[in-house]
Amino acid sequence: MTEPTSPDVLAPQEQSFAPRPKKRDVHGWVVLDKPVGMTSTHAVAVVKRAFSAKKAGHAGTLDPLASGLLPIALGEATKTVPFVMDGRKAYQFTVAWGSQTDTDDTEGKVIATSDERPDEASIVALLPRFTGTISQVPPKYSAIKIAGERAYDLAREGEEVVLEARPVEIDALRIVSHSAETTTFEAECGKGTYVRAIARDLGLALGCLGHVAHLRRTRVGPFRIADAASVETLRESPEQAATALLPVKAALSLIPEIAIHRDAALRLKRGQSVLLRGRDAPVESQAVYATSAGVLIATGTVEQGEFVPHRVFNL
Template sequence: MQPAAEGEKSFAPRPKKRDVHGWVVLDKPVGMTSTHAVSVVKRAYAAKKAGHAGTLDPLASGLLPIALGEATKTVPFVMDGRKAYQFTVAWGSQTDTDDTEGRVVATSDKRPDEAAIAALLPRFTGTILQVPPKFSAIKIAGERAYDLARDGEEVELQARPVEIDALSIVGHTGQTTTFEAECGKGTYVRAIARDLGVTLGCLGHVAHLRRTRVGPFTVAEATTVETLRETADGPDAALRPVEAALTLIPQIMIHRDAALRLKRGQSVLLRGRDAPVEAESVYATSAGILIATGSIENGELIPHRVFNL
């Protein structure tokens, strides 16, 4: 290869994209967008295709599961799973974003004691009605709410039911309170902080947020951006199998002929005394290889997504 002539730019060849299939359970740092995190992981693996299972705000840290290749077909199973967070609420002020990034819109000299907060928590568990933050990704007439809010437009979002399985206090200083929450899809922790502050009469916003679980994945098994870049074993050491996203639904083991039918998009009649008759979601494997996800109706396995692994 001839050296570049004086005045010419020299470019290193781009690494060739490859077919990589699996999950990277990333511990996203504060300050990084979810989109940037996906780009970092995609570049580390030189992967052709990648996507994440649920946006995590730049100001939040913690679990961001990233799917590569065929694993992107299993993203809905992760996004629909339960989530867990640890978050700190700063009392005494409300912001337009319900976190530290926004503009303070109201203040209060009142500070709640721990007993008053604890007494209120049962009202914020179970199925409750929650108004999402104005600065959220919810669409209004085709536009993201946060885009409209940033443009100065009045944003009014309707309350919607969300499920909060558990909400508990893990620390209280008087000025701030740290909570742990377990909740379902569509729940906004920032809205929990806002509504607690309003109900207590002291106002509040999220000062710190960390996601610790998404579906089957926990932060204890997560890897960091630095580990992906520096590990001696290369990034593949952090790659989880595609079916790691499916551990919360039943597995059906099938023989080779049935696998070929499923790969053609054809349904398969399940035989055997213990074969399930009905199931909303299952995944099928053959000789340890993931073949398809689907449902079972009247003893028949109907494929919804087929994998090429």
């Protein structure tokens, strides 16, 4: 005999599943306040899912142990990612003194210790050596490629990783607070600077060793932490998520805008250069963007009075 089927349980062939939301064209920027423990890849997936977006990417990886500003581009905004990644960045980070780790943060294993602890005056006296254009060796647990392989993958496999020093720009480095065991700093820096390397090198120079205990990014290019939305906001409802979407041209606010008429816009859309007219029209410019009736048309350069399009937008 067959057992009676409960009315609340459907046979396998009768079970129904909610269809996945259809992917759609969404264009703009979401400035996410990424929480500790989330990878940048996961963060992109969260934003993409919140908007059912077809295309998304981030402007600069933020380590899982770090929190703070992660700009995520949707749709046509992905064409403006380089303008954000090339921008200045700001961080607040805490250095724990007395030990060095192989990852230069709390995730790694301790490879050396010291009983020495720095006083605030010693740290302040050292900071000028860490500002301006300096030479910095990236952490061996970094995304830099060696013969096509990521340095962190080689390091995790136990291979010896040797990275060469390279110039980086640190605009400002100042103390926020200091205690016997830790010091919290604010840093403003250029592309390619590793905060973990700053902590490592400060500890070595002070003779007390150190590693990053907490790290929060507060600015990337034109975006600031005040612009950021939380993961909870994105997950709450489509209406709440929509409030976090910034226009595509928000990424371009640090470069000049050139307003053009409709005919010129059509030429740019076809990839053709246009002659800029008017008394205030630039003659030469390395990075500009063009709009027509407030709509973003293209990014490019101005060469001998002509706007030369590099990327064209379909908005």
